Amino acid sequence: MPISHEFEYHKAKSIDEAVKLLSENPENSKIIAGGTDLTVHIKEDVIAPDVLIDIKAIPEFKEISFSNNVLSIGANVTFSEIEDNKIIENNFRVLWEAASTVASVGVRNRATLTGNICSAVPSLDSAPALFLYDAEVYVKNSDNERVISINDWFTGPKRTSLKKDEIVTKITLKFPKEKTASCYKKLGRYKGEDLAQVGMGVLVSENKEYKVAVCAVGPVPKRATKTEEFLKGKEINDANIKEAQEILATEISPITDIRASKEYRTHIAKVMLEKGLKESSDLLSGKEVKSEPIL
Amino acid sequence: MKKISINLNGETRYVHVEPNDVLLDVLRDKLGIKSPKSGCERGDCGACAVLLNGKSVRSCLVLAVEVDGQEITTIEGLSKDGLTPLQESFIEHNAFQCGFCAPGVTISATELLNKNPHPSREEIKEAIAGNLCRCTGYESIIEAIEKVAKK
Numbered sequence: 104m105p106i107s108h109e110f111e112y113h114k115a116k117s118i119d120e121a122v123k124l125l126s127e128n129p130e131n132s133k134i135i136a137g138g139t140d141l142t143v144h145i146k147e148d149v150i151a152p153d154v155l156i157d158i159k160a161i162p163e164f165k166e167i168s169f170s171n172n173v174l175s176i177g178a179n180v181t182f183s184e185i186e187d188n189k190i191i192e193n194n195f196r197v198l199w200e201a202a203s204t205v206a207s208v209g210v211r212n213r214a215t216l217t218g219n220i221c222s223a224v225p226s227l228d229s230a231p232a233l234f235l236y237d238a239e240v241y242v243k244n245s246d247n248e249r250v251i252s253i254n255d256w257f258t259g260p261k262r263t264s265l266k267k268d269e270i271v272t273k274i275t276l277k278f279p280k281e282k283t284a285s286c287y288k289k290l291g292r293y294k295g296e297d298l299a300q301v302g303m304g305v306l307v308s309e310n311k312e313y314k315v316a317v318c319a320v321g322p323v324p325k326r327a328t329k330t331e332e333f334l335k336g337k338e339i340n341d342a343n344i345k346e347a348q349e350i351l352a353t354e355i356s357p358i359t360d361i362r363a364s365k366e367y368r369t370h371i372a373k374v375m376l377e378k379g380l381k382e383s384s385d386l387l388s389g390k391e392v393k394s395e396p397i398l
Numbered sequence: 399m400k401k402i403s404i405n406l407n408g409e410t411r412y413v414h415v416e417p418n419d420v421l422l423d424v425l426r427d428k429l430g431i432k433s434p435k436s437g438c439e440r441g442d443c444g445a446c447a448v449l450l451n452g453k454s455v456r457s458c459l460v461l462a463v464e465v466d467g468q469e470i471t472t473i474e475g476l477s478k479d480g481l482t483p484l485q486e487s488f489i490e491h492n493a494f495q496c497g498f499c500a501p502g503v504t505i506s507a508t509e510l511l512n513k514n515p516h517p518s519r520e521e522i523k524e525a526i527a528g529n530l531c532r533c534t535g536y537e538s539i540i541e542a543i544e545k546v547a548k549k
Contacts, residue, residue, distance in 0.1 A: 207528020
C-alpha cells in the first residue's frame with residue numbers, strides 16, 4: 104500500500120545530528136526507530152510529518168549496560184534484544200516477561216522500548232515494569248538534557264511530557280536494594296500477539312513492601328499506590344488479598360471497548376492481583392513456581 | 399529519488415526509491431520479488447515477512463530507504479538451491495491450502511530454526527503467533543515445523 108504523502112528522510116549518524124535536525128522543524132518532524140507504530144500512522148494518514156529522522160544508525164542508542172545497580176537501555180534497543188539479554192532476564196524479570204509478550208517476533212525484532220513509551224497507548228506492556236523499577240527517561244534537545252521520572256512521563260492516552268524538539272536518548276531502571284521477586288501478568292483475547300486487556304506488574308520485597316503497576320485499565324498506565332499502601336508491612340493471606348482487591352478496584356478506571364468491558368477488566372485486575380502477589384511471594388521465599396496463566 | 403543498494407538474496411541490487419516507498423512495494427514492484435504478500439498492511443498478519451539481516455521483519459512497515467546497504471532474504475533466496483528441509487516438510491504435511499500465508503510462515507519458522515534448531519511446540523507456536531493462516535488451522539503447519547525440529 105503506497106503512502107499518500109511525501110516527506111524528507113534523514114538518517115542521523117549521531118545524537119547531536121539528530122537533535123539538530125529536529126530543532127530545524129520540531130513541529131513537523133518525527134523520529135523513527137522501529138517504525139512499527141509510526142509507519143502504520145503515516146500509512147493510515149493519522150499523521151503526515153514533513154521530515155522523518157531515522158535514529159537507527161546512532162551507535163549509543165543500541166547500548167544496554169548494567170552498572171552500579173542501574174540498567175541503561177538505549178533509545179533504539181528492540182524488544183527482541185531485551186528478550187535475549189541475560190542481565191535483564193535474571194535481574195529485571197517483569198521487563199523481560201513484558202517484552203516477550205509484546206506483539207509478535209517480527210514486530211519485536213523492530214519495535215523499541217523507547218518507541219513503546221513514546222507511542223504511549225494505554226495498553227503498553229512495558230509500562231508496569233518501568234514503574235516497578237523506578238525508571239527515568241533521559242531526553243535531549245539542541246540546548247539541554249533533562250531526566251523525566253516515569254511517574255511524570257505519561258500525561259494522557261498517546262500523550263507524554265516529551266516536547267516536540269526533544270528526543271529520548273535512553274531509559275534507566277534501578278535494581279531494587281532489598282531482595283525482591285516479581286512477575287508480569289497479561290490478559291489478551293488469545294495467547295500470541297494480542298494487545299493487553301489488562302496488564303499488571305507485581306513486585307514483592309523482603310521487608311513486606313509491595314509495588315503494583317497496571318496498564319490498559321485507565322487513560323495512562325500507573326502505580327496502584329493505595330493498594331500498595333494498604334499492603335505495606337502485611338502478610339499475603341486471603342483476607343488481606345481480598346481487601347487489597349477492593350482497594351485496587353477503586354483506583355483503576357478501565358473503559359469498555361472492542362477488547363473487553365470495564366466490568367470484566369476490573370474483575371480480571373483483581374484476579375491478577377491475587378495471582379501476582381501469591382506468585383511473587385512464593386518466588387521470594389524460594390518456592391518452585393510455575394507461572395499460571397490468567398485464564 | 400535516492401539510489402539505494404540492497405544485498406537481496408545474496409546479490410547486490412540497486413534501486414531508486416522515494417522516502418515514502420514501502421519496502422514491500424519496492425520488493426514486489428521494482429525488484430520482482432513476489433513471495434512477500436500484501437495482507438493487512440499494518441504488521442498484524444505476517445504475510446509480508448522478510449529476513450532483514452537475518453531477523454524477520456514486517457516489510458509493510460519498513461521504508462525502503464531505511465534498509466540502504468543492508469541484507470534482505472526472501473523465499474526466493476532461501477530456496478535458491480532447491481527446497482529447504484522445512485519447505486519439504488510443509489509439502490509433506492500439506493501445511494498450506496491457499497498458500498497466501500506460506501512465505502511469511504516460512505520466514506518466521508526459518509528464523510526460529512536458525513536461532514533454536516530444536517524448539518518445543520510452545521516455542522514454535524510463539525514464533526508463528528504473528529502469522530495468520532485462514533485455511534489449515536495451524537496444526538499441520540506446527541507439525542511440519544516440529545518434524546524438522548526433531549531431526
